[in-house]
Amino acid sequence: MAHEFPLRVYYSDTDAGGIVYHARYLDFAEHARTELLRAVSQDRPGQAQLISEHRVAFVVKSISVEYHSPALLDDELTVVTTLEQAKRFSMVFLQRVMRASEELATLKVRVASVNLDTKRPEPFEPWFAEAASLV
Template structure:
């Protein structure tokens, strides 16, 4: 039997492309995507981007992981330009635009037919199990270059 796996998107020229479809559950009473759901879409796209880059977030959360590092959102800036609606087919484009010792900044653009609907700038911080900032391990940092 062939195993069916979720589609993680693809990376082209340092930009990750993640496709998604808008379902009825994503919309509000006005028939447009509820604003907070765009943050969920961006989170899914970032998770899949890390998966494509070979970063095992689930393994990072393992208490016995010697790297003792995980990712949290430190800042999210969102600019809503146009609404998405039920059954729209969208693409979330994610691009790493800055990397510090303990953080990365990702530009995420949600588009429909190449038209920009939402722009997000998300700063992700690396933290240890104690909740304090921690430098990205070299094995992870190298994947962001």
């Protein structure tokens, strides 16, 4: 299944020509993953609680982006996120930035779970991968 995050392109997302600046796609994807985490952890610890109480954070280990077509000022976009791979310490998300049925950018994001005190990998909670794949 896939998680969908709708957004609109604002002036601050664009360059002087009204085209979305390339780095903004990273922000769009980050916001979509944050909302995915919020959706799957409704009755479990959320991001703020994982950080403050459990001392665990999810960090981007690697990311690749392929740009297909530009997004423009005032476009309505959707970031479609699917869990492509789940391992004990990392997960790979495929994120597609869409304008209606047109794919504008494709991101492959490897996220690691890290203990904030030791700065070492921390296993994902067992429920997380299953919940993320069901959204």
